Amino acid sequence: YCDPLMTSAGHKITARQRWTPTPLQLQILERIFDQGTGTPSKQKIKEITSELSQHGQISETNVYNWFQNRRARSKRKQLVSSSNNAESEVETEVESPNEKKTKPENLLSQQNPAPRAEDLCFQNTEITSELHFLGVLSNPNSYNGDDHLSGKMGMPGSYNIYDEAEDYSMAG
């Protein structure tokens, strides 16, 4: 399945728009990932890329993205698995982006200590859309505007309770 760049038989390999890791590359990547390196960082990325280059064309960006995706994916899976015992009715909709309606990040606390107060505003989409048409969202209060860094704005057009003026120590 994975071997788009196969030169042995595939003479006419239609260059993909996106990089397709070869089995070898994948193996190495997984191996490194399994080592718990998690975020290889720049230097490591280079090394890995260099290594993978021996097995096929690859860029540091690819490696970087791979790890990023891998990590995000891993977490997703994890929280999903743990969600089983959870009392939530959220049935394993994990692999169904189609069915995905919201992001059960609350379950994510397992691995993530939830350092940030992610107050998800679960507002009805329909409402939002309606508001758009109504033009209600056209020009909200725009908040004070000095809390760029602290801007916890959850959604555009939604009035976040944290809209309070939160001045940050941004070097002006």
Add this chain to the structure above:
Amino acid sequence: YCDPLMTSAGHKITARQRWTPTPLQLQILERIFDQGTGTPSKQKIKEITSELSQHGQISETNVYNWFQNRRARSKRKQLVSSSNNAESEVETEVESPNEKKTKPENLLSQQNPAPRAEDLCFQNTEITSELHFLGVLSNPNSYNGDDHLSGKMGMPGSYNIYDEAEDYSMAG
């Protein structure tokens, strides 16, 4: 007016928590960014926000973040070339030049090895972005055939890998 809440994928009508810059907004932002203003002052942010607000919902936070991200991405990799150039004999058996396809999904910059510092992907990211949003906003069912690029830009290296991917080449 383009509905930022609706995307080509539009599998779900769930409103996006994420601000989606409209074409106009993007254009203005890029323009300002191009001026070299870099990180506009809070005052400037307000002004920009005000301007962009006329083209769609937007917050100062959005503007702020946008510039931050833009800046971070602007500085594309510049050392990826001389650092890891282990691959010299890449089996780049690209398709024949005669090969022609309706959809120029020709080789991606990633697929293209031989990273040269001078030859770094200096594609017009602006264009790419525009095309992107066009494709996104375009509905597969409503192919306009006019200016819709449907993500199938005929630009080589439309997916400039180095445009994204945080620079892991950090000096430290």
Add this chain to the structure above:
DNA sequence: TATGTATGAATGAATG
């Protein structure tokens, strides 16, 4: 050919 799934890539937002 059309649909579904898996996954790489793009981007806004968060954090340090």
Add this chain to the structure above:
DNA sequence: CATTCATTCATACATA
């Protein structure tokens, strides 16, 4: 400002 996360989009690939 630098780095990382989370979400979404687009596409390769498998399947019917």
